[in-house]
Amino acid sequence: MSAAEIPKSTNILVIGGGPAGSYAAAALAREGFEVTLLEREHFPRYHIGESMLPSCRPFMRFIGAEQKVIDYGFCVKVGAALKFNQTKREGYSDFINPDPNKAAWNVVRMIILLVKHRLMPLDKVRAEFDEILLRNASENDVRVCEGVSVNTINFSTKNDKQPVSAEWKSDTGATGEIKFKWLVDASGRNGIMSTKYLKNRKFNTALRSVAFWGYWTGAGMYAPGTSRENATWLEALTDESGWSWFIPLHGGRVSVGIVLKEESSRAKKASLSGPDINAQHYHNQLKLVPGVMKLLAGATFLGEVKSAGDYSYSATGYAGPNYRIAGDAGAFVSITFMSVDGVLKHEQIDPFFSSGVHLAFSSGLSAASSIAASIRGQCSEAEAIKFHTDKTGTSYTRQDGPKLVLSAYRQITSQSVPVLSDIEEDNFDRAFEFIRPIIQGAADTDPTVTEEMLQATMDFCEHALGLTDPEMHEAVASRIDPQLMAEDGPILGPKDVAAIAGGDEETEAVLRRINSRKAVESLVDWQPNFRGESFNGLSIFLERGNLGLRRTPVVA
Structure with a gap:
């Protein structure tokens, strides 16, 4: 949809067409609400791939996107093998036992690189994961406008904390203003509400690491001929300085990366020289992961090493009067890296616990549910605000799992x-x-x-x-x-x-x-109440046509 077709006003405005924005927009539009989504890029956009969690499936099922992802043919993720200690057998996290429908996917979102190396024809590019979600939103009557940036948000003269309109500019130079009653800020890392107006973003520098990765073809696979065939492989380096990932992708490609503590990587690179130190460094570290090297025997490297340094952030709040913050705009673990064309990009890379899309969906659904509840009078707006902030903060704490990451790093760097x-x-x-x-x-x-x-x-x-x-x-x-x-x-x-x-x-x-090991229980399907988790007496009611929040019965 062109900039000329952007309306002067809309009931709900969503800024950003990534997983969080597309999800929230689709969920709200399917409830019959008028939704407009402004996305600064034209999809397909450059974005790194990701190894997804099984939990993403029921989220997508609710907005009618699961079958579209299944039909596309992404590489199925049946589980993950993790070798933290070179003297022990690898552990395994099984996604499909006892239910094969719990499988996830390794999705490729690196559009430019795929086209550059002729690994994906241009007519297939638009079917990639983020593209599927954005088009699904459009098919559910969301007014999607691409190539449109939002740089300014205006607030009510009666309540200076309530946003009422956004000033936009298209990549063709057109400008305008769109009024709204409700706002979902899913503007990604830029996080316009948190960074420009609320100024409530906090950074966590406890886990400063650097990653180096590239793409290969013709590699082997983990556990061929078994139920674990082609699972993701994660392995600690033999010198205890970091870990690696080996993620199968569709089309016979694999993503192989190395993650080191920042100071360790710097020390290792100090003795290197030449035109491409990162490439030397990357291949040197691969020699320290015998399991990965075995899988890469006979494989062909595609010739480009990408590097990254990580950081994580969260916000002190994720909602306010008539607005919600979702996805990367609020909290994230992300990576800074150089894109193919040399332009500095900031995107997520989370092969270890792969929580990025899960968090985007979770916060997108919470945003949609709390807005629907407020509109429908199921609770007060103040209650809906508190619910979304508490729900988003709780999900981030669980899924980011900083303590779990710390303990994993402790094991990797102290293998005995x-x-x-x-x-x-x-x-x-x-x-x-x-x-x-x-x-x-x-x-x-x-x-x-x-x-x-x-x-x-x-x-x-x-x-x-x-x-x-x-x-x-x-x-x-x-x-x-x-x-x-x-x-x-x-x-x-x-x-x-x-x-x-x-x-x-x-x-x-x-x-x-x-x-610590007594709380294991078999995992079963999602229920309509989004786990029934209650915050301040409210829980999400997950039913199409009645999406919102409901009062939690008081147990005497």
């Missing part, structure tokens, strides 16, 4: 120490089972994952940084009730553990470790 594996186990399967709600995105989408389980999971992530040994377990067992240490014993919360330990640090460490 049992950080994630149980004592004397030969792999990390038990740990991966335990943290599966985060790895698979079930924390937000699975009703069987209880609040107690989620709290226990986060406790595990935190206390995996602490260490215990067999002697410590034996000593603690001699001075507390043995049932508390039994596998079928009660699950203890943090307060209970602290009370039992009574200040005994060894007892507390052992009990926390034991309880």
Whole structure:
């Protein structure tokens, strides 16, 4: 749709056509609301690929996009193998057992690179993942306008915290203003509301890493001929300085990357010289991941190494009077990198836990639900604002899993120490089972994952940084009730553990470790209430035609 067709006013304005914006727009339009979406780029746009979570499927099902993604033929992701320790067998997170429909996908969103290397014909480019979501929004009666940037938001003269219109400019030079009653800011990393007006973005520099990656053809695959065939492979470097990813993509391509702590990478590159230090550095690090090298035997490198440095951010709030912030505009873990044409870009790269699209969908749905609830009078706008901020903040904390990432890095850089594996186990399967709600995105989408389980999971992530040994377990067992240490014993919360330990640090460490693995439960389908999770007495009611928030029944 051209700039000339941008209306003077709309009921709901969505800024940004990425996964969060496209999702929120489609969800609202399917409820019969008038929605206009302004996207500064013309799709397909340059964007790095991503290994998705199974949780993305029910999100897409609700807006009618799941079958479109299935039909496109992206590379199916049946699970992920993780080799954190070169002396142990790799662990495995199975996405399809017992339900094959829980498979996810590795989606390619690197449009320019694919066309450049003639790996995808031009007539297929427009079917890529972000494109599917944006076109799905359009097919659901969202007025989609591409090539249109929003640089200024105007606020009500009666309430200077309530946005009422946006000034836009198209890439053809046309300008204008569009009035609205409701705003969804899904403007990505730029986050116009957070950065320009609210100024409430906070950066987290605890995990400063750098990534180097490239694309290959003709590589092997993990576990051919088994139910795990062609799964994603993640592996720690033998020198304990970082880790690597091997992600199969459709069309016979794979993405292979190396992630190092920033200071370690800098030290390794110091001795290199020549016209392409990054390429030398990348191939040197690949020699430190024997599992990846085995998979790349006979493969052809496509000839370009991309580099990146990461950062993460969040906001102190994600909503206000008649506006919601969703996706990258509010909180994200992202990567800075050089694009193919040499222009500096900022995009997400999250091969470790692949939470980016999940967070975009979750916050997009929360934004749509809370707006619908306010319009329909299901709650006050103040209640809807608080719900969206709490829901988005909670999802970000769970899915980003900073404590889990820290414990994973601890294991990678201290491979002889049992950080994630149980004592004397030969792999990390038990740990991966335990943290599966985060790895698979079930924390937000699975009703069987209880609040107690989620709290226990986060406790595990935190206390995996602490260490215990067999002697410590034996000593603690001699001075507390043995049932508390039994596998079928009660699950203890943090307060209970602290009370039992009574200040005994060894007892507390052992009990926390034991309880960290007791919250495993099989994962089943999504339910219509978006896990039924309640914030301040409200939960999302996920039913087409009645999307919104409902009061949580009070249990006597």
